[in-house]
Amino acid sequence: VSGPNTAEMTARLLAALRALDGVRPWCPVARSGPTALLPWDPGALAIDIADDSVRIRLVARRLPLRPELDEVEAVARRALAGSRWARAGLRLVVSDLDPAALSDSA
Amino acid sequence: MSQQFDVPAARLAPGSVARSSTERVVGEAVIAAVAAHAAVRTEGVVRLEPGVTGLLRQAAGRLTGGNAAPTAGVDVHYDGDIPVIHLDLVVSGARPVAEVGAAIQRAVAHAVIEGTDVPEPVITVSVLDIELGGRR
Numbered sequence: 303v304s305g306p307n308t309a310e311m312t313a314r315l316l317a318a319l320r321a322l323d324g325v326r327p328w329c330p331v332a333r334s335g336p337t338a339l340l341p342w343d344p345g346a347l348a349i350d351i352a353d354d355s356v357r358i359r360l361v362a363r364r365l366p367l368r369p370e371l372d373e374v375e376a377v378a379r380r381a382l383a384g385s386r387w388a389r390a391g392l393r394l395v396v397s398d399l400d401p402a403a404l405s406d407s408a
Numbered sequence: 409m410s411q412q413f414d415v416p417a418a419r420l421a422p423g424s425v426a427r428s429s430t431e432r433v434v435g436e437a438v439i440a441a442v443a444a445h446a447a448v449r450t451e452g453v454v455r456l457e458p459g460v461t462g463l464l465r466q467a468a469g470r471l472t473g474g475n476a477a478p479t480a481g482v483d484v485h486y487d488g489d490i491p492v493i494h495l496d497l498v499v500s501g502a503r504p505v506a507e508v509g510a511a512i513q514r515a516v517a518h519a520v521i522e523g524t525d526v527p528e529p530v531i532t533v534s535v536l537d538i539e540l541g542g543r544r
Contacts, residue, residue, distance in 0.1 A: 361476065362438065365523040371432050395433040396524075398476040399441040 305385045312349045315358065318377040319348075324370035328359035328397045356382065357393040363400040371396070434524045436484040436491075441477035443484070443493050443531075446519035452508035454498045454539045456481025491520065491529040498537045509533045 306314060319327050327348035350357040358378060364370055371394055382388050444456055458466065458480030466480055483494045493516060499508045513531045520529050 365442070366525065367432075367434065367438075367523065368525045375430055389429070392430040393433065394430065395435060396438050397435045399438045400475060401477045404441065404445045404477050 308351045311351055311356075311381070311385060311387060312346050313343075314381045315349050315356070315378060316343065316345050318381045319358070319360070319374065320345075322370075322373060322377065324364040325360045325362055325374055325396075326400070328361050328395075351387065352390075355391040355393060356387055357395060359395045359397045361398045361400050362396050363402050365399075365403050367396060432525075434526050436486070437476065437479055439491050439493065439520055439524055439526065439529070440479035440482040440484045442519050442523045443495065443516045444479055444482045445477065446515045447482070447495050447497060447512050450508065450512045450515045452499050452503040453512065454500050457496045457498050457536045459496060487530070489527055491526050493520070493529050493531045494534070495531070496534045496536050498539050499535050501538050501540045505535050505538065509535065 316327055319325060327345045329344050330347060348359040356378070358374070360374065362370060374394055375392065378392055378394075382390060382392075447453055448456060461483075463480070466478075481496050483496075485492050495512065495516070497512075499505060512533050516531050517529060520526060
C-alpha cells in the first residue's frame with residue numbers, strides 16, 4: 303500500500319493539530335528547557351496509530367469542547383484522507399485543560 | 409498541574425455517537441479543572457483543599473513542567489458514562505453550609521455539562537473547614 307507511513311502520518315496529524323487555536327497535542331513533558339533538545343518530537347506521544355484506529359490525545363485551550371472537537375475531527379479526517387487510515391476509527395481524548403480555557407470562560 | 413490520568417475505555421460524549429467511527433473521550437483531569445474553577449467562584453467558598461493525593465499531583469505537574477489547569481481538591485472518576493465528582497473545600501461562615509454546598513453542586517454541574525458535553529455528573533461536596541471571617 304502506498305501513501306504515508308506511520309511516522310509520516312503522525313507528523314501530518316501533529317502539523318494539522320498545531321494549526322488549531324482551540325487545542326494542542328498532549329505532551330507529558332514541557333516542550334521547552336532540556337526536552338527541547340530531544341532529537342525527536344515529544345508531541346508524537348499524543349498520536350497512536352494502529353492498523354484500524356488512530357488515537358489523538360489533546361489539551362483543550364478553549365471551552366466548550368464540542369466545537370473544538372468538531373474542528374479536530376475535521377482536520378484529522380482531512381489528514382487521514384487518501385491514506386490507509388482513511389476509514390480508521392478515530393478516538394479523540396481530551397486529557398488536560400490549558401489554564402487559558404478557564405480564563406476565557408471566567 | 410499536568411497530571412495525566414489514565415482514561416478508561418469507551419466513553420462517548422452525548423451527540424457524538426452518530427459519528428460512526430469517531431469517539432470522544434473527556435479525561436478526568438479536564439472535568440476536575442472545570443469543576444474546580446466553578447467551585448471556587450461560588451459564593452461562600454474560600455478555597456479548595458487538596459489532600460495528600462492532590463499535593464502529589466501538583467508536585468508531579470511541576471516536575472514535568474506541564475501547563476494544565478489546577479485540579480487540586482477535586483477528585484473525578486467515571487461510573488460507566490457518568491462522571492462522579494468529589495470536592496473537598498473550605499467555606500466561609502457567611503452562608504449556611506448546606507446552602508453553599510447546594511450552590512456548588514449547581515454551579516459545578518452547569519459548568520461541567522456546558523463545557524465538556526458529558527452526561528450530568530454526580531457531585532459530592534465535603535466541607536473540611538469553616539473559616540470564620542473568610543473572604544466571602
